[in-house]
Amino acid sequence: MQSDDGEDYHPSDGWRMRHHHLQKGQLWERICAEARQDAMMEPRLATFLHSVVLSHRSVEAAFSFLMAAKLADSMMLGPVQIMTIFREAYDNDPSILEAGLADLQAVIDRDPACSKYSQCLLYFKGFQAVQCYRVTHWLWRKGRKALALAIHSRVCQLFDVDIHPGARIGRGVMLDHATGIVIGETAVVGENVSMLHHVSLGGSGTGRGVRHPNIGHGVLLGAGVIVLGPVNLGAGSKVGAGSVVVSDIPEHCVAVGVPAKIIKCTSKGE
Amino acid sequence: MQSDDGEDYHPSDGWRMRHHHLQKGQLWERICAEARQDAMMEPRLATFLHSVVLSHRSVEAAFSFLMAAKLADSMMLGPVQIMTIFREAYDNDPSILEAGLADLQAVIDRDPACSKYSQCLLYFKGFQAVQCYRVTHWLWRKGRKALALAIHSRVCQLFDVDIHPGARIGRGVMLDHATGIVIGETAVVGENVSMLHHVSLGGSGTGRGVRHPNIGHGVLLGAGVIVLGPVNLGAGSKVGAGSVVVSDIPEHCVAVGVPAKIIKCTSKGE
């Protein structure tokens, strides 16, 4: 596909920095500029924007601070503990931040209701839940399952987005609206995937092996889509809202219905 | 339709005060009487009922106080700020309160599980989310989009009801149970509309113009209904639970299924 900026690119190829994407430093400058403007235009938000954005030195510092305030509770983990865990994750594994910045760019690229990076960073619970998942997944891989599950439960309660720390999720993912999304323990989600609220990537049966779906690059899952069991959704495929998918979908095909049936297949990028 | 009280009235005509509806002052007296009785019967709730209802002078003062306590967080907006914003909205635009009282009456008229005005006011997150929307929409129209989006994000997290501040919603609306409801930026919802939990009025495509549905007066949307794109649902139409609507529905017709098909059309009020 020839995209707007003349690049030969299709989301089903996987994540790639594109001409119009911002480098990390530029992106942080942009977020600060947006926050300064909002603070000036809306003094009621000035204290918030200063404490959450403008008093920090990097996007990962700001975001760790924000999540610390949101996820902390009086009983389980205090804000300093949460912030420390997030900072450790970002420091130890640079791919977490790289993926997070790709997710941020993905929302700007794909959501017509979002024109500001700061809006996504500060307010979108789908974006925030994915970043929390990235940290719990890091804990999970390091064998710190008890801590991963504790934070996961707090995220489920707060955002109503339930991504198991064991799932694997690529870069450039957008969870729009996000309420009610469930992604199971052995699910694999590729890069550039977009899913709307109430999407489930659920398990079938009670076997102990892989029991959840495998979602290819650039897939779009409409609101309320339920995908069940270890099925494959090929790169670039699309599933219409309210569909139930219980079998494979080939690359670049469109499926709809309960159960979902393929209604169209195209060459890549058509 | 000849209704119970002998009025010639149908919800698809739009909102109207009916014989059995309470005027603002009567309604506030009723709420106070209910709260006094509950406080007497259940002393564990007495402090709450006094601080949230009985110590106030009007329904809008009580409700602003309640929302201040619910929406405030330690970081973004404190309770005094929230309460001030709600009071400003109610003072500046009397149609916000008028619409809210119609919403309250709508729940009493239509929800068989709710017999007390105070129960709806204090406990129903669908009702509370709509009132928060009415305030964020007032901010949005005044160009205070940053503040509108900040409060909107807080409401989404708290109630899991996602009504974009830009949407337009008429009087006498009931959101029953309400979890997971999503109403997009350019959606228009008429008067006397009832929708159950998990209803989505979603966008199609990424165009910048009108990309969400237009819902007529008196429409009923069952649990889990997804309406996608700039389609029209005529006044008095009904959509069965779990349906996906991607094309227009004429007035007073009933549609069900994935995708929804019209199964019946009637004269108004049959």
Added chain:
Amino acid sequence: MQSDDGEDYHPSDGWRMRHHHLQKGQLWERICAEARQDAMMEPRLATFLHSVVLSHRSVEAAFSFLMAAKLADSMMLGPVQIMTIFREAYDNDPSILEAGLADLQAVIDRDPACSKYSQCLLYFKGFQAVQCYRVTHWLWRKGRKALALAIHSRVCQLFDVDIHPGARIGRGVMLDHATGIVIGETAVVGENVSMLHHVSLGGSGTGRGVRHPNIGHGVLLGAGVIVLGPVNLGAGSKVGAGSVVVSDIPEHCVAVGVPAKIIKCTSKGE
């Protein structure tokens, strides 16, 4: 059905303690052992695990403490009030705890992603919401409806699980993931029922009598299933994800689709 441990048992028979199930005392010892191990392996959780588990003498004391911390808010009911209500319920009606322990065992038996009792007790909002329901139902039956509805509204907001205090729910119930589940006022749910997230047991019409479903023992309701009106789902029946059920399903039958159609019926336990 001959189950793994040689017992002649099927979930549609109703709840029963089985050979591998733990007695109350054993179960509490197991939870404490799990908490001690997690506290040792993950010091960041040690304070939490001590205050919520290890400093208590029984599972009901620990759980009442946990719910007190979660449900308390600055305005409605403080932690001491919540804890007192839970303790009163457990003390007055031993069947509440018995049912709760059966629910805990059910999650271990049926959820392949949960291997620890403490994980379910501390983190699963579906389990926690059912236990809160059991307490509000006790209040409801004693005529303390105002208090039941107050706590119910807090649970809805916190967990996004909306179980009306008037519903009747048997032992050994599992609500998996749980976000968006709605169970109406006159619904009856048997024993050993499993339901996934977004399941609705909804009312039809506005009549004042029984207007919600009756779900038999051992029924399985997939993600997003909507059951509407006073229909009967026979013991051991299963409904596929995303289905809408508006008529009876016989015992041991499987139904799928919108509207759901029966695709298979078997002898018990086949």
